[in-house]
Amino acid sequence: MKTYSAKKEDIVRQWYVVDATDQTLGRMATQIATILRGKHKPIFTPHLDCGDYVIVINAEKIRVTGNKLDEKFYYRHSGYPGGLKSISLRDQLQRFPDRVITEAVRRMLPKNLLALQILKKLKVYAGPEHPHSAQNPEPLKF
Secondary structure: OOOOOOOHHHOOOOEEEEEOOOOEHHHHHHHHHHHHHOOOOOOOOOOOOOOOEEEEEOHHHOEOOOOHHHHOEEEEEOOOOOOEEEEEHHHHHHHOHHHHHHHHHHOOOOOOHHHHHHHOOEEEOOOOOOOOHHHOOEEOOO
């Protein structure tokens, strides 16, 4: 018996929509990462992008547990001395709620070039509207 390895022609992609209202950030991000990667399919192949598209709406209504709103920080560096910038989760949710979910999912993907390709299939929107209604996304419940 030979091991099955999927080919690009065999991959069929679906679209899913996730409502992030009152969802816990980490638990939702792990399941989104699984779907984006394609691990829920029987034809999963680690070196290919065989996952589906995921649309996340109401990103501003995400829920976190504990004191993470004030104690969790996102860091970035400009590359210059003294160029370390930080922003708390509370401020990030007010300014850019879509980046919070994108970063949580990005950090759960493999650290290689395949992750960049997989992350392009994630569409995050702060409000309840999204422009992907032509793809007929199926609602995804966790």
